[in-house]
């Protein structure tokens with residue numbers, strides 16, 4: 001089988017008009033992708049297996065948890081993510097794009113039917129995070145709309161974004177408050193973290209484009225600028241900030257959570273909307289990270305935390321979630337560092353079968369032994385494969401698929417692992433919402449030659465939601 005000629009998604013050229021915002025297209029960072037290696041193996045059976053695992057878990061979700069936010073596959077129950085008294089079908093929303101790509105059209109129709117008849121996000125009577133609501137609900141619905149053209153999905157995405165928007169517009173700095181109660185409209189949380197301030201523009205910008213209203217894009221961009229403007233003389237940003245006063249509350253600079261996807265969305269805003277301000281901000285902050293935080297340790301490339309004022313190291317404990325950064329570096333023109341950083345994470349798999357949630361690369365030990373069915377390692381494998389076409393990334397992703405399946409598969413689907421260091425592994429009881437939108441999609445796209453996906457021109461959000469690249473039939 002021939003590889004599907006993956007090319008960098010930055011080969012996209014064109015001019016987008018976004019409400020009042022006109023973005024001029026420019027060629028992206030890396031000039032061209034490597035010629036993809038011819039694969040010596042037939043990956044299609046692996047794609048079929050991924051699809052069948054997702055379908056099987058969907059059937060369990062239907063049986064035990066339909067309309068609830070998340071399946072508990074071990075106990076055969078459910079849990080809610082936002083409000084314990086008010087489900088919003090989170091797993092359905094997160095699965096929409098993946099179901100479309102996999103051609104699971106009956107399941108997709110069922111999911112859309114549930115959303116049309118039942119979704120009422122304004123009924124949530126709890127303080128919800130703007131960030132989680134945006135990447136999971138707004139993003140999932142927008143992606144579903146782009147896949148299917150079902151108007152109810154766009155209408156619901158807009159309704160939810162309208163609940164979030166006052167968190168930005170009432171803020172004295174433009175950085176959003178962290179929480180909102182959708183039922184009462186009460187806003188709270190003046191201390192926020194960078195990932196939650198800055199992981200907005202892909203969804204809000206896509207919404208702006210679709211509804212021809214640039215308020216969403218402008219609010220998201222203003223929040224990013226407010227952080228960028230408060231960078232230190234070293235061009236480093238901290239982790240937490242008071243969004244009312246603009247004073248830093250946590251001055252540790254890191255690519256780890258709770259900052260991680262802040263950097264991702266600076267690049268993604270450029271990637272999607274060709275807004276050169278965002279690229280400039282991304283390039284400036286990334287140059288400082290590479291200068292002050294990148295280190296070679298134990299023969300691998302890693303990133304330590306640093307004081308934003310002095311650049312002094314604050315330690316080598318890192319998070320599995322940060323494995324996504326390898327793909328981001330590759331996408332943004334730092335391919336050698338990205339590939340080396342991916343290798344660092346691969347080296348952890350010599351010690352642990354699956355990546356633990358927390359890891360100290362200084363001591364080579366897990367600091368949190370759980371595995372919440374995380375997608376980040378596969379996310380980077382997918383992106384590096386798209387960029388380079390190198391078969392090694394499919395091999396790595398396949399190895400991880402086999403191991404995660406061996407550990408996480410239970411009778412009713414896939415579950416989180418409570419401890420990756422015990423034999424047999426201790427299991428938890430949850431199919432995380434992002435499992436539906438992220439790694440199952442990455443694995444499927446890598447192995448399927450999916451006819452519903454444009455491998456040459458695409459965009460996937462931090463939650464794996466496709467905002468560009470669906471091929472509609």
Ligand code: DMJ
Pocket residue numbers: 135261321374375376434462463
């Ligand atoms: C996902 O919700 C998103 O990828 C987010 O940016 C952080 N990580 C989780 C999954 O681990």
